[in-house]
Amino acid sequence: MDVGYRGPTACAAAGVTYRQLDFWARTRLVGPSVRPEPGTGEIPLYSFRDVLLLKVVKRLLDTGISLQQIRTAVEHLRGRDTSDLPHITLMSDGVSVYECTSPSEVVELMQGGQGMFGIALGRVWRELEGALGQLPGERLAEPLPDEPHPGDELARRRRERKTG
Template sequence: MPSIRRDGSGEREISVAEDLKGQRSAHATPRSIPAEPVVQPGLFPDDSVPDELVGYRVPTACQIAGITYRQLDYWARTGLVQPSIRGAAGSGSQRLYSFKDMLVLKIVKRLLDTGISLHNIRIAVEHLRQRGVADLANVTLFSDGTTVYECASPEEVVDLLQGGQGVFGIAVGGAMRELTGKIAEFPGEHADVVETGEKVVPFEDELASRRRNRARKIG
């Protein structure tokens, strides 16, 4: 993950496979990206990636991520972590957060708790968004308290620690397992539903209801 490192000459981007002198480490080897991500056995109950169209409402997202509504709302309004399934559009609409959204929420909360600035967290989040759920399971985030680094292989972890850059780490796969266990206790909603007043009904049922109402009026 490119990260921002501050020095006397200003800011510049470095990658985790580079050492402090900007030279690529001999321990770091190029990674080939598989055509289809392999899901780690036991990561999910049925060893399949969670449905990307199943979302969870704001109270659930707050409780699972361990954050307040004010934090969640601020992050959504500022674009840090926005609900990817459904945003708040109009009065009465409910935001829906996907499994991946809530994983990112948990990671953001942990990074904030360690004192990482929102600026550097935004950089980390942008890179997390570019990866699929299965890919994220292999990622470990490290930080020296200022910068966030991404490691996706044991070699990169060793290289980073030898450089003295890693003070604490977040194994995304571990956070994912924790999230999987918690999320099973809460109801999810599929993206193919529409809200009508206070009741949420399947889209197909709503269309059928409208047809019946028109038929009654014609009769």
């Protein structure tokens, strides 16, 4: 992925507040992985995968799942290859979160007789693609050797304003 998303764009796409985004980044639940270090003078950027995880966290929170269980689910999803994510359905009984990768696994969980709900990551993925397609992203491609990086020009202007 050669695009990164600033915090406000990630918030809009995932349906979370900036306060939630900041808290989750500080507590390392979900943070910006494209440009993670805010102390470098560059604006942190979130990847598509980061924003997908933000949206999943929001949905799990909205259903009443504990932050501890959500953290476990997110860490598990981080370990999965990005190409696997659209094929996963997260199921929960309100206490635990389970990963299902086939319809038979979903049916097996449902046969327990307990109330369950599911989040199909493929659907969340498609929703997110639509939302991010209408929001601004930042290209991460390297500039040509004789072409200055657009961020360098902005940084130069800021320095001149502060020192001038």
